Every structure is written in C-alpha cells, then in structure tokens.
Amino acid sequence: MSTPPLAGGPAGPDALRPLVDTVLDALHEGAVARGGPLPPGGPTAITDHIRTTLTSAPRDAPHTGTAAPGTAPHTEVIPHTGTGAREALRTLVRAVAYGAADPAHPRCAAHLHTPPLAVAVAADLAASALNPSLDSWDQAPATAALEHLLTRALAAEVHPTGPDPDALVTSGATEANQLALLLARERHGTLGTTVQTVCAASAHHSVHRAAWLLGLPEPVTVPAPDGTLDLTALDAVLTGLRGPLLVVATAGTTDTGRIDPLPEIADLCDAHGADLHIDAAYAGPLLFSTARRHLLTGLDRAHTVGLDLHKLGWQPLAAGLLAVPDRALLAPLAHTADYLNADDDTEAGLPDLLGRSLRTSRRPDILKVAVTLRALGRTGLGVLVDQVCAAAQHLADLVEKNPALELYERPTLSTVLFRPTHADDTTVAAIRRALLTEGHAVLGRARSTDGRVWLKATLLNPHTTPDDLADILTLVEGSTAR
C-alpha cells in the first residue's frame, strides 16, 4: 500500500477533491434515503444499522480504486486490512447521513442544535486541512492572529465600553460557565475563602456541574416562578450570604428562551458586591439584530459573558466564547510549559497562547466564525436571528388559534412550548417519543415550574416556512401516542 495522501501542502487540495466529492455524494444519498428529519425505528434499529455497516465487507463501489473486492466480510469494528479511502467514506458517511437527526430538516426542532450554514461548514474544512493548533504560535501563525483580532472584536460587541475587551474561544457555554466559575474562584482565592455561586432554578445544568468540577460549593438556587430569576428572592439570598459571591444570570434559558432581568440583577450585584456572569449562550447573537438587541440591555455589566455561535450563529460545533470587559480578568489562566512558551521566546516576541484555554492542542474554531461574519456581515446575521424569532411568533399564533393545543407562553426568542389540550404529562412525553421513533419529527420537552411537561419547538432554521410549522402541529395532533 502506498502512503495515503495528506490534506495539507500544495498537493493536499488535489488529494482532497475526489474524497470530498465522495462525501458530498454520500451526504446527498443518505439524506434522500432518510427522507424525513430522522430515520424511523428508534435506537435499536439505528444502532443495528450502524453495527452492520461498520462490520460489512467493502461495498461494490465503482469509484473505489483501492478497495479489495472479494475479501471476506469484516467481523470486527476495527478491520485488520483497510477498504480504501473512498469505500470507507462512501459507506460510513452515507450511514451517518441516513441515521442523522438533521437540524436542516424543518421538523427537526428539539434543541439548541443548529443547522449550520454551508459557508461555515466549507470554512471549517480549511481548519481541518491546515490543522493549526492554538497552543503555540509556531503551530498556528495566521490563525493565532485571526483569533486575536476576532475575539477582541466580538468581545467589543458584548462590552463596548470595557477597558480592554477580550474573549476566549470555548467548546460551548458549558465550558464558558466552567471558566467563569474558575475565574471567580481564582479572583477571590487570596482571601482564603470560597466563592459561592448563586443562580436561578432556570439556569443551565452546567452551572451546577462546573461547581462540582471545580470543588466549589453547590450553587444556591433562586426561584424562577415565571422562568426568570426572581429579583426579590435574589436580594434575600444575597443578603443572607457571607463571603465572595458570583451570580449567574441567563439570557435565553434552555427551556423557554426567557431572558433574566439583566439590569436589575446587575444593580443587585453592585449593591451586594457580588460578581456577575451572564450565560448568553442562546440570546447573545441578538447583539447583531437591530430590532432585538435592546433585549440584552445590561449584558455589558457582567464580569464574564458566555455565548455560543453554534446556536444563533449557525456554526457547526463548536463555536463558544467567553467575553470579558478587560483582558486582565483572564490573568488566572496564565500557564507556562517550556516547550510551548519559554520565557526567552516570549521576550523575543513569539505570542504566548497557552493562557487562552484550558486545553493544550486546540482547533481554530474562529476561522469559520470569521468567514461567516465577513460573508454575511452583522446585518446578515441579524436578519437570520429575526427570521427564526418571527417563525416562533407565527408558531405561537398557530397554537393559540387551535383549540386542540395549549400554548405555554408567548415566545421571547425562538422557543415555543405547547401541548395537546387535556393531555397528561405521560401522554405528552409519549407523543414526543412516538414522533421520534416513527421518524416524523424531532421535538424537545421541557418541564414548567408547576411540574407540567410540554413539547418544545426550538426554531433555529431560517428556511422553515409557515407550512412546515403547521405540519409540526398536525403531526402532534394526529400522533398515535394520544
């Protein structure tokens, strides 16, 4: 066997071209074979399909020069002898495309699981092919510069009046929440005391997980009877606590898309001397919408702000950020390893990247973001935000007009909670699972503060039409699980 070709260098693109063609063909074939938002059959059928595919003999693929037809069927997940690049790509990509819950399908609307833009996906191919690693300048000269410029520009959107806005690239708001708690822990570490996190009952589960990870006390939970942090209760909690405090507010909750009252929370934090982190994973990109950025008033008063451009930013995973008003706030992450940032190299002008992440090797997720922002501009991104928020309003209208359905509340962002009128919680959950296992629709679920279970449509697809929305409701009404 000759040495398989690399993706990089001047010859890389020619090696990639036929393989990428194979991938695009397989993606198309898989999507056509699937038909709907996900295949029918549920977990057992899909796992069986993948197991059979993985352990199959090479397909009789006409373009597969390096495959070995006639060899015995594989019986192992990791074969002894390879089937060749094009056979492997065709077989496995087709299988995972068939077996996807594809967020580009208008009836796949369960989670903050975005259908990525083609331009962002194409840009991400360049990140894979060049494979820069952002732990040292000599592995990523250009992408380190790109990250430097873009993160500061994005941070300035969040903290326009900050003294030196900067942002770290994260794997998502879960990591942004971890970093926010870690930075708070380290800011107050010299006091010999432990920072106490305070968050609403509607905050993301990762806030609790981050406290556990970092060895911090379990967050104190403040009630959120309407889905947002209750100000009176927050005031009482902050009054009753001693020592350094970190309040975590949410701009765009996972369950309902509600935005906590940010200016009032910032005022209470000021009054009690508490630090403020805002998890704006969902709502953050409203900054690009002229019509909706006012909903984020107060965002710039936080010490740290998390946002995910793999939600309302239409990036493939991952594209998270943690923004700060002042780069100095990131100092606790400073870290040295002689082979990556020796003092004499840093003094000689080689940028020190190691304090910009807890990871060491790190993919340049900023490239796809930079390309998307240049391609669409802030205006183009804002239009997409407005489109999905408008779709949610339309879906809420349809639910309100339909006596067979109940609407939880008017949507704030692009999340709509509803359920069949008179259905009990067990039935609501069963309807969701039936739509999933029949391959008809991917809807989410959420539990309201009164304990009731709702179907959740999280609309992130800007191509979704009013007819698509009506179809979702028709499927719910006609579900076999009712």
Add this chain to the structure above:
Amino acid sequence: MSTPPLAGGPAGPDALRPLVDTVLDALHEGAVARGGPLPPGGPTAITDHIRTTLTSAPRDAPHTGTAAPGTAPHTEVIPHTGTGAREALRTLVRAVAYGAADPAHPRCAAHLHTPPLAVAVAADLAASALNPSLDSWDQAPATAALEHLLTRALAAEVHPTGPDPDALVTSGATEANQLALLLARERHGTLGTTVQTVCAASAHHSVHRAAWLLGLPEPVTVPAPDGTLDLTALDAVLTGLRGPLLVVATAGTTDTGRIDPLPEIADLCDAHGADLHIDAAYAGPLLFSTARRHLLTGLDRAHTVGLDLHKLGWQPLAAGLLAVPDRALLAPLAHTADYLNADDDTEAGLPDLLGRSLRTSRRPDILKVAVTLRALGRTGLGVLVDQVCAAAQHLADLVEKNPALELYERPTLSTVLFRPTHADDTTVAAIRRALLTEGHAVLGRARSTDGRVWLKATLLNPHTTPDDLADILTLVEGSTAR
C-alpha cells in the same frame, strides 16, 4: 439578500460543492504562495497580513457572484454588510493557508502537531455538515451509535482483558488527564480525603494544571534523570505518602518521546495500593504496530489511559480518548438534565449520553476516526507509525555522523533532540527562532534534565524523505543565528 443556504438536508451537498471548490482552490493558492513550511517575517508580519486581509474590501474575484465590487473598503473586523460566501472563503482561507505553519511540509516538525490524512479531513467535513451533537440521542442517533461501538472497540485495544472496556472521546490528552484526576478524586471522595497525584518531572504540564483546576493538591514530582520516571524514587515517594494516591505515568513524553517503565510502575502501584493513569497521548497508537506494540507492555494495567489520535493517528484536531478497562469506572460522570435525559425517556430506551463527557454540546470527532480505521485498517495505521519512527532513526543516524552536530540520545518514538556542537543554550534558542522568522523550518525545543536547550524534531509526516531530513540539518548548520 436571500437566506444563505444550509449545509444539511438533500440540498446541502449542492450548496456546499461550489464553496468547497473555492476552499480547495484557496488552500492551494495559499500553500503555493507560502512556498515553505511557514511564511517569513515572524509574528508582526503575519498579524499585519491577517489584519489587512480582515479589514479589506472585497477582492475582485471572478467567481464571486455575490460580492459587491466598488463598495468602500472595510474598516472593521466585523463588517456591517457581508461580502458574500465565496469572496469571504477565498479571501480568508487563502490568507490563513499562506500564514500557516503547515505540518504537511517536511520542514515543519516542531511539535506533536500532525499532518492530517486527506481521508480524515474529508470525513470531518461530514461531521460539520450534519452537525450532530452528542449530548442527547435525538441530536445524534447514528453518530451516538457509532461512538458507542468505536469507543468500545478502541478501549478493547488498550484493555483487551478488561471486564467491560469503554472510552470517552476527549479534546486531547489534556482533557483525558483532567478526567483521570477527576475520576480518581471521585472514587476516593467517600473517604473524606483528597487524592494525591504523583508524576514524573517529565510528565505533561497538563497534569499539574488538572490538579489546580480540580482543587486537588499540587502533584508530587518524582525525578526522571533519564527522561523517564525513576522507580527507586517512586517507591520512596509512595512509601512516604498517606491516603489515596494516583500515579501518572507517561508513554511517549513530549520532550523526548520516552516511555516510562510501565510494568514496573504498575507493580509499585499494586504494592502501595495506588491507582495508575497512563498518559499515552503520543505512544498509544503503537498498539497498531506489530513491530512496536511490545513497547506498551503494561498499558492495560492502568485504571485510565489517555491517547490522542490527532498525533500518531493523523486526525485533524480533536481526536482524544480516555480508555478504561471497566465502564463502571465512568460512573462518577453520570449527570442528569431533564430536557436531555429525563428518567422516563431513559426507561423507554433512549440512550443517555450526558455522562460521556463534561461538555454538553459535542461534535462527533469519532466519525473521522471510524472512517480512517476502516480505510486503512489496523495494518495501515501501524505502517504509518513504523514509517515515522524509522525516519527518526535515520535523522539520528545523520546527526551522529555529523561532527558539527550533537545527538541527545537515540529516539524511542519519532522525536530527535540535537544541537550544534559547542553552541550555547542562547544560540540554540536563537537558531530555532531564526529558522522560524525566516520561514525556513519549524523546529521545537526541549530542555534536558541537565538544563541544556536542544532543538527538537518531532517527525509525524510519513511522506518525509531522507533528503528532507538532510535539509533540516543543513539549515541548522547554516543558520544566520550561529
């Protein structure tokens, strides 16, 4: 502006095809314009180039139907109005390809920074386009199944006799080390005591960072006079410590590629009742080499093993794993969020994925790994491992034969440390920086236990020829910094 196309669905591939063509053309143009392993000029020149590119007006690109020629030059990193997908891709991908330190170039050999295989990069495009997220089954039916099957098969390579081998997919060995320390912390949490980490001076810096992150005591460092953990010193350290202990051994150190004496370390751990984690980020894929897998004898005796297929596995970032002999060891990561893994959904058979990572949203890095393993087979991957290890032996031969150069030691894996005879440390470091800023070569640096600085060639490119290796030495000998 019409809504920009998505990457997914049956229409996605047709939308992607012209954009991917633009990316491949831009990658080629950038690589040709660069010529060498990285562009000349150092950080200032490259940052200026990226800044100018980011704030430039749209190029006069003949294929760019949606660009707006004649608009005023941008002055902002995030433009108000977009330039269109093809202009943005062409401009920015070309700039980052030009400004890359390209591991596919044979004179780019500083770090464990791999030149990815074309087949793996092509497969990764499918992950971006489908955008499954591995935090719940209904976002990733097929890729969840693929991860389930592949991680168990890979874990069985590491722990063939384990009761229920399993592996978590990580962003790299840094995260694998974090998880290993976290699992040890939680295993011993019920005792009310804190686990003490013990590692060699040659262990990866991320072991220390993980202990800090997790609120654990600073690791006790054992001397490694020859680059591997000293057994007598380890025995003494373990004898002197009380409470639960975790020893971290390394299979393939970052500086020299040395492998700690794994069976003897495992024996000492048994004798002292200590847990064992092995960071096999570098050497792990020797499991696929018939000629070299014996170097990993003892690997299967660890509670946890980290390995990175974005090193000797030729995957684009990220492709890390944490393998365990028994899935039950992962129980401390169990985590619940009602919207992702409600009890009634889990009871109804929907797989619960949330305990397989500390992340929530998670890209399916396993897809490119699965495609590569099917394409090459274990044999094909083993051949690549052997090729780069053979190249290191050849480079060491060349250094030994050259009186103007000094070899640190014969290589264990694919890392070769050398320096000009009679040069002092300052000169060695300056030669490295001169080769970088002149655009001639990307070499690493390492400090030996006696404090001397060495040039480091980490050979991961299976296409590197003997002439390429001779060229590296010629450049070092002729460096202007001498």
